[in-house]
Amino acid sequence: MRGRHPTRRSQQEVQLNLAAMLDMAFQLLAFFILTFRPAPVEGYIALRMPPAQPLTKPGQTATQPTDVPIPTTSLPSVMVTVTSQPDGEIGSIRIEEGQPVASLSEFEQQLSNLLSVPDATFDQLVLQVGSRLHYENLMRVLDVCSRIKFASGEHLTKLSIVELPDAGE
Amino acid sequence: MSASAHLSEKAEPNLTPILDMVFQLITFFMLVVNFKSASLDMSLKLPVVGSAMPSDSPDRDVLVLNIDQDGMLHVYGQVKDAATYIASEAQTALRTAQLENPDLKFGDELPVTVVIRADRATPFRLLNQVIRACQASGFRKFQYRAMSGPSEAAR
Numbered sequence: 172m173r174g175r176h177p178t179r180r181s182q183q184e185v186q187l188n189l190a191a192m193l194d195m196a197f198q199l200l201a202f203f204i205l206t207f208r209p210a211p212v213e214g215y216i217a218l219r220m221p222p223a224q225p226l227t228k229p230g231q232t233a234t235q236p237t238d239v240p241i242p243t244t245s246l247p248s249v250m251v252t253v254t255s256q257p258d259g260e261i262g263s264i265r266i267e268e269g270q271p272v273a274s275l276s277e278f279e280q281q282l283s284n285l286l287s288v289p290d291a292t293f294d295q296l297v298l299q300v301g302s303r304l305h306y307e308n309l310m311r312v313l314d315v316c317s318r319i320k321f322a323s324g325e326h327l328t329k330l331s332i333v334e335l336p337d338a339g340e
Numbered sequence: 341m342s343a344s345a346h347l348s349e350k351a352e353p354n355l356t357p358i359l360d361m362v363f364q365l366i367t368f369f370m371l372v373v374n375f376k377s378a379s380l381d382m383s384l385k386l387p388v389v390g391s392a393m394p395s396d397s398p399d400r401d402v403l404v405l406n407i408d409q410d411g412m413l414h415v416y417g418q419v420k421d422a423a424t425y426i427a428s429e430a431q432t433a434l435r436t437a438q439l440e441n442p443d444l445k446f447g448d449e450l451p452v453t454v455v456i457r458a459d460r461a462t463p464f465r466l467l468n469q470v471i472r473a474c475q476a477s478g479f480r481k482f483q484y485r486a487m488s489g490p491s492e493a494a495r
Contacts, residue, residue, distance in 0.1 A: 189359055196359060196363060196366060197362060203366060207373065213485050216389065218484065302465035305464075306458040306463075306464070307460035310387045
């Protein structure tokens with residue numbers, strides 16, 4: 172046939188039937204639309220948390236927060252005690268053996284004053300937390316702690332969290 | 341033009357532009373699809389924290405723990421025993437880490453970050469059980485997830 176009817180061959184048009192491909196494309200599109208679930212933008216507070224040191228010696232019962240001995244850690248640490256109310260709210264916040272602070276902003280101010288002195292030897296913070304404290308309120312305290320800077324300008328990242336027994340609240 | 345010839349004409353729409361558009365939409369959804377979000381339990385109400393950094397880094401070597409307000413661990417929609425699940429994940433992480441560092445043994449620090457996604461009403465007592473199980477298995481790096489919001493000082 173080649174060469175006998177060159178004009179007829181050149182006039183033929185090859186038409187693809189796109190309807191089937193369009194059907195498939197729409198099915199793929201429907202799948203992706205139905206399974207599309209945008210992930211919410213979440214933030215995080217990153218902490219390095221080695222296992223906590225025991226608060227009481229073996230055979231010793233837990234006592235009131237003010238009587239809790241400072242754990243013997245290898246790093247010099249600041250102890251912060253956060254008690255909880257029965258509904259999970261913050262009961263009181265106390266730095267070391269000081270008086271309870273009135274608010275989180277005051278807590279931030281006092282902790283900042285304590286850690287930002289140039290000759291401060293503290294390297295980590297031990298957070299004693301009431302067992303009923305809700306995660307939301309724990310994060311509010313961690314939020315404050317993560318904003319604290321040492322005199323060197325570095326943020327506080329070494330933190331241990333230990334649980335206060337119910338009897339201590 | 342005769343009447344019979346007019347009737348035999350077919351009206352065929354040009355499907356090429358609509359096919360182009362559909363393929364572009366498919367490409368868009370394929371690019372933005374995030375299968376890792378399947379490990380996140382969206383029913384949890386995370387707390388809102390001011391200084392929570394947005395997690396813009398790629399989530400490599402992470403262990404996501406979704407904890408509801410009853411302290412139950414949710415993994416891909418299923419409730420699992422926290423201690424058993426964390427121990428098995430630690431074993432897997434240890435075997436993976438031993439490929440690069442054969443001297444690593446159980447209890448050593450694992451190069452995996454634990455992502456804690458807990459409901460805002462979870463008591464610390466229940467959360468601490470999970471944290472202690474992680475620490476006992478060798479996890480040291482933690483990320484506490486929250487929604488970014490106004491800081492405490494701005495409230």
